[in-house]
Amino acid sequence: MATIKDVAKLAGVGLGTASRVINKSGYVSEVTKKKVLDAIEQLGYIPNETARAFVTQDSKIVALFLPSIHHAFFSELAFHIEDELDKHGYNMMLCNSSGQIEKELKYINMLKQNKVSGIIGISYNSIGNELNNSMPIVLVDRHIGENIPYVSSDNYDGGQLAFQVLKDTGCINVAYIGTFSKTVITEVEKRRKGFEDAAKENGTNCTLYIEEDPIKDETAFLTTFLQVYKDIDGVFVENDIMALKLVQLAIEHNINIPEELSVIGYDGIETYSALRPRLSSIRQPIELMGRSLVELVLKRINGVQVEPVIHPVVLFKGDTTL
Amino acid sequence: MATIKDVAKLAGVGLGTASRVINKSGYVSEVTKKKVLDAIEQLGYIPNETARAFVTQDSKIVALFLPSIHHAFFSELAFHIEDELDKHGYNMMLCNSSGQIEKELKYINMLKQNKVSGIIGISYNSIGNELNNSMPIVLVDRHIGENIPYVSSDNYDGGQLAFQVLKDTGCINVAYIGTFSKTVITEVEKRRKGFEDAAKENGTNCTLYIEEDPIKDETAFLTTFLQVYKDIDGVFVENDIMALKLVQLAIEHNINIPEELSVIGYDGIETYSALRPRLSSIRQPIELMGRSLVELVLKRINGVQVEPVIHPVVLFKGDTTL
Numbered sequence: 001m002a003t004i005k006d007v008a009k010l011a012g013v014g015l016g017t018a019s020r021v022i023n024k025s026g027y028v029s030e031v032t033k034k035k036v037l038d039a040i041e042q043l044g045y046i047p048n049e050t051a052r053a054f055v056t057q058d059s060k061i062v063a064l065f066l067p068s069i070h071h072a073f074f075s076e077l078a079f080h081i082e083d084e085l086d087k088h089g090y091n092m093m094l095c096n097s098s099g100q101i102e103k104e105l106k107y108i109n110m111l112k113q114n115k116v117s118g119i120i121g122i123s124y125n126s127i128g129n130e131l132n133n134s135m136p137i138v139l140v141d142r143h144i145g146e147n148i149p150y151v152s153s154d155n156y157d158g159g160q161l162a163f164q165v166l167k168d169t170g171c172i173n174v175a176y177i178g179t180f181s182k183t184v185i186t187e188v189e190k191r192r193k194g195f196e197d198a199a200k201e202n203g204t205n206c207t208l209y210i211e212e213d214p215i216k217d218e219t220a221f222l223t224t225f226l227q228v229y230k231d232i233d234g235v236f237v238e239n240d241i242m243a244l245k246l247v248q249l250a251i252e253h254n255i256n257i258p259e260e261l262s263v264i265g266y267d268g269i270e271t272y273s274a275l276r277p278r279l280s281s282i283r284q285p286i287e288l289m290g291r292s293l294v295e296l297v298l299k300r301i302n303g304v305q306v307e308p309v310i311h312p313v314v315l316f317k318g319d320t321t322l
Numbered sequence: 323m324a325t326i327k328d329v330a331k332l333a334g335v336g337l338g339t340a341s342r343v344i345n346k347s348g349y350v351s352e353v354t355k356k357k358v359l360d361a362i363e364q365l366g367y368i369p370n371e372t373a374r375a376f377v378t379q380d381s382k383i384v385a386l387f388l389p390s391i392h393h394a395f396f397s398e399l400a401f402h403i404e405d406e407l408d409k410h411g412y413n414m415m416l417c418n419s420s421g422q423i424e425k426e427l428k429y430i431n432m433l434k435q436n437k438v439s440g441i442i443g444i445s446y447n448s449i450g451n452e453l454n455n456s457m458p459i460v461l462v463d464r465h466i467g468e469n470i471p472y473v474s475s476d477n478y479d480g481g482q483l484a485f486q487v488l489k490d491t492g493c494i495n496v497a498y499i500g501t502f503s504k505t506v507i508t509e510v511e512k513r514r515k516g517f518e519d520a521a522k523e524n525g526t527n528c529t530l531y532i533e534e535d536p537i538k539d540e541t542a543f544l545t546t547f548l549q550v551y552k553d554i555d556g557v558f559v560e561n562d563i564m565a566l567k568l569v570q571l572a573i574e575h576n577i578n579i580p581e582e583l584s585v586i587g588y589d590g591i592e593t594y595s596a597l598r599p600r601l602s603s604i605r606q607p608i609e610l611m612g613r614s615l616v617e618l619v620l621k622r623i624n625g626v627q628v629e630p631v632i633h634p635v636v637l638f639k640g641d642t643t644l
Contacts, residue, residue, distance in 0.1 A: 061415070068401065072593060075397035079390065082418050086425065091432075093383070094416040096404050103408065110413075241596065248598040271394060271593065274563065276570040 002043035002132070011039035044112075044132055058117045062297055063107045065095040065121040072241070072271035073286065074122070077140070080290025081120060088298060090117070097123065111135060118297040136300035138293055141187040149300070151292045151309045153284035155187045155266075158313040159194025162236040162264045162282055163202070165315055169322040171234030171262055173205050177225060177246065178238030179213035188238050191266055191282075195236050207232060222246050226253050233261060234321075240265035240272060240281055247277065247320055263320040278318035285311050324365035324454070333361040366454045380439045384619055385429045387417040387443040394563070394593035395608070396444070399462070402612030403442060410620060412439070419445065433457060440619040458622035460615050463509040471622070473614045473631045475606035477509045477588075480635040481516025484558040484586045484604055485524070487637055491644040493556030493584055495527050499547060499568065500560030501535035510560050513588055513604075517558050529554060544568050548575050555583060556643075562587035562594060562603055569599060569642055585642040600640035607633050 008018035013032060020026040021036040028036070039045070062085055066074045082092040093116060097103045104123055108130050110116045118136035131137055133147035141152045159176075166174050176195050178188065192208070199206035207229060215221050222245055237243035243265030247257055255261050257277065268283025292309045299306050330340035335354060342348040343358040350358070361367070384407055388396045404414040415438060419425045426445055430452050432438045440458035453459055455469035463474045481498075488496050498517050500510065514530070521528035529551060537543050544567055559565035565587030569579055577583050579599065590605025614631045621628050 063413075072394065072397075075394075075400075078397075078416065079418055082416055083420075086417075091415050091417070093413050094400065094404055095408075095413070096401055098405075245596050248596070252598060274567050274570075275597065276574060 002045040004045070006043055007036060007039045007045050010043060011035040044130065058301060059114055060089060061091050061093050061116045062118045062120060062294075062301075063093040063095060063110065063116045065097045065104055065107055065119065065123065067122055068096050068098055072269045073239070073267050073284075076270055076286050077290050080287045081294055084291045084294040088294065090294075090298070097121075105130060108135075111137070118301045120293045120297050136297055138296040138300060138306075140289070140293065149296055149306045149308050151289050151296065151311070152187050153289065153311045153313050155190035155313075156194035158266060158282040158284075159191040159196070159236070160198040161194075161313065161315060162191075162266070163195050163198035163204075165264060165280070165321060166234035166236065166262055167202060167204065169234075169258070169262060171204075173207075173232050174199060174234040174236070175207040175209050175225075175229060175232045176236050176238075177209045177222070177242065179215060180210050181213050191236075191238055218242065218245060219249070222249050223253075226250055226255065234264075235261065236264050236266070238266055240267040240269050240279060243281070243320075244272060244275070244279055247279065258320050258322050262322060268316050277320055280318040280321040281316045282313050283316045284313055324367040326367070328365055329358060329361045329367050332365060333357040366452070380623060381436055382411060383413050383415050383438045384440045384442060384616075384623075385415040385417055385432065385438045387419045387426055387429055387441065387445065389444055390418050390420055394591045395561070395589050395606075398592055398608050399612050402609045403616055406613045406616040410616065412616075412620070419443075427452060430457075433459070440623045442615045442619050458619055460618045460622065460628075462611070462615065471618055471628045471630050473611050473618065473633070474509050475611065475633045475635050477512035477635075478516040480588055480604040480606075481513040481518070481558070482520040483516075483635065483637060484513075484588070485517050485520035485526075487586060487602070487643060488556035488558065488584055489524060489526065491556075491580070491584060493526075495529075495554050496521060496556040496558070497529040497531050497547075497551060497554045498558050498560075499531045499544070499564065501537060502532050503535050513558075513560055540564065540567060541571070544571050545575075548572060548577065556586075557583065558586050558588075560588060562589040562591050562601055565603070565642075566594060566597070566601055569601065580642050580644050584644060590638050599642055602640040602643040603638045604635050605638045606635055 004015065004018055004022065008015045011018060013036060017028060017032060018036050020028050021033050064078060064081055066078065068074060078094065085092050095103055095107055107116065107119060111119055120138050120140065122140040131148055137148055139148055139150040141150065163174065176192050178192060180189065196206055209225050211221055226249060237246055243263055247263050250257055250261055257263060263280065265279050265281040268281045272279065288311055296306045296309065326337065326340055326344065330337045333340060335358060339350060339354060340358050342350050343355050386400060386403055388400065390396065400416065407414050417425055417429055429438065429441060433441055442460050444462040453470055459470055461470055461472040463472065485496065498514050500514060502511065518528055531547050533543055548571060559568055565585055569585050572579055572583055579585060585602065587601050587603040590603045594601065610633055618628045618631065
């Protein structure tokens with residue numbers, strides 16, 4: 001976290017001058033004042049009194065930013081976060097960032113101005129420079145910056161578990177289907193790594209069928225897989241929605257599920273629990289994750305340091321594995 | 323809307339006394355003051371200065387309360403509402419009321435205290451007495467109170483359209499499947515009424531298969547229908563989720579869809595658009611409804627009177643009708 005010394009150094013002024021600008025006491029020329037204010041903005045410097053205000057001027061609002069609530073995993077998570085915040089007397093402000101960095105920055109500014117008391121967020125943008133670890137921010141899954149706490153499920157373990165289930169039900173030629181990102185390392189990739197490592201350790205042939213995120217035509221991507229990789233008997237798909245789509249396309253192509261092809265997803269979304277065939281899936285404990293996120297952000301609002309929380313996953317045995 | 327005269331009358335005091343209490347000027351005994359304040363609360367009276375404050379002390383926050391964001395229709399609606407509010411420089415506070423009246427009343431109080439500038443909401447509770455038509459509140463579907471504006475889709479017309487589609491594809495023995503409420507008249511019942519009226523007008527046999535909301539065991543409810551009403555060849559189900567469940571249960575019971583049984587839902591939820599068979603459904607224009615709700619609530623925040631908006635529906639032809 002930037003100190004007043006950093007501000008003075010960057011502005012090219014003495015400590016006393018920087019202090020006069022920050023405390024609005026004594027004369028400073030407009031030119032010098034601007035230099036100091038620019039340095040404050042550039043460094044994201046928060047004076048002690050503002051830091052104290054995080055505690056005393058608690059707006060009782062926590063902002064949640066999500067790539068899109070339009071996705072069942074996120075809307076279920078939002079439901080549990082709002083429920084838990086409400087129990088603690090906090091309101092939730094919702095921001096669908098849809099990948100727009102300006103929208104995320106708007107909320108970070110609101111945090112700096114005490115209009116919101118804390119932020120829970122998933123971000124795929126490079127906003128690390130805008131954050132510092134004194135801010136009450138807790139992330140879902142992604143690690144941005146060194147010391148910003150986060151909550152995730154044990155994605156690596158989930159990948160290993162997915163392989164174990166396929167192996168135990170007799171699969172001998174498996175594949176991972178999903179996406180990759182050139183710019184950020186996502187938790188999703190740990191699912192792949194866990195799966196790959198487990199297959200390798202077991203000496204099982206494992207195909208990676210991946211495309212850069214976001215996939216332009218998911219139906220074409222999955223149909224090609226079914227047409228080309230006819231020998232594969234078990235797949236782990238990076239999320240439930242894509243897995244369900246694969247199951248439906250396989251049924252349309254008269255591929256018997258799970259006899260000819262076993263499918264496991266990842267997420268364990270309730271929204272789809274009424275559908276048939278029921279998807280076998282590695283379940284993230286969405287409710288527990290929501291409650292942990294709230295616990296962590298409230299501790300951060302009260303100035304308490306916290307450690308990341310990684311929740312174990314479990315298999316939900318549906319109809320798409322033997 | 324209550325006036326200062328109504329307050330004075332109910333409190334049994336003169337206009338001057340009521341005015342002194344409201345404007346906090348001049349002497350009034352504690353006993354009299356309490357009478358006036360009680361009358362203000364009972365009538366939901368908002369003094370002019372508070373009314374003005376709605377405009378001048380705009381918090382730039384609109385609260386959205388939903389029965390549960392856990393439901394795909396609501397989460398899609400929330401997405402579009404947040405997006406439209408953001409374009410107008412407003413933030414959205416989200417409240418999953420889950421039927422808890424206390425939670426809804428909390429937001430209505432926040433509105434009275436200017437902590438939120440307006441409310442968009444779906445409520446199944448009897449909160450009509452807490453509202454008055456000077457408040458910037460817009461409802462989704464439900465009409466609470468005489469003059470609270472709302473946005474809905476044309477549910478009656480949707481019911482008529484559903485019948486027309488079944489009739490045009492050769493169904494001669496149709497049913498409506500859904501719920502009813504003993505305490506409130508919901509928009510959902512207009513779907514049933516539209517469907518029933520159209521069937522009657524056409525002289526088609528129409529079975530009502532309904533249970534009081536909420537249905538305790540939806541799977542049992544739908545399975546019984548499939549076992550008992552074997553002669554029915556076309557059904558209109560009150561929402562997409564229940565319709566999808568019926569389709570899946572029918573497939574499990576080896577009933578050919580749509581050859582033996584045509585199924586139409588209502589909602590047109592995007593979340594399920596990847597699923598197969600694709601559900602035929604009467605689509606509510608969710609995005610347009612979200613944007614209308616924002617337009618109306620912003621007008622109300624600025625003191626402009628508005629009329630309810632009813633959006634036309636369209637058929638989405640999927641795989642579950644001929």
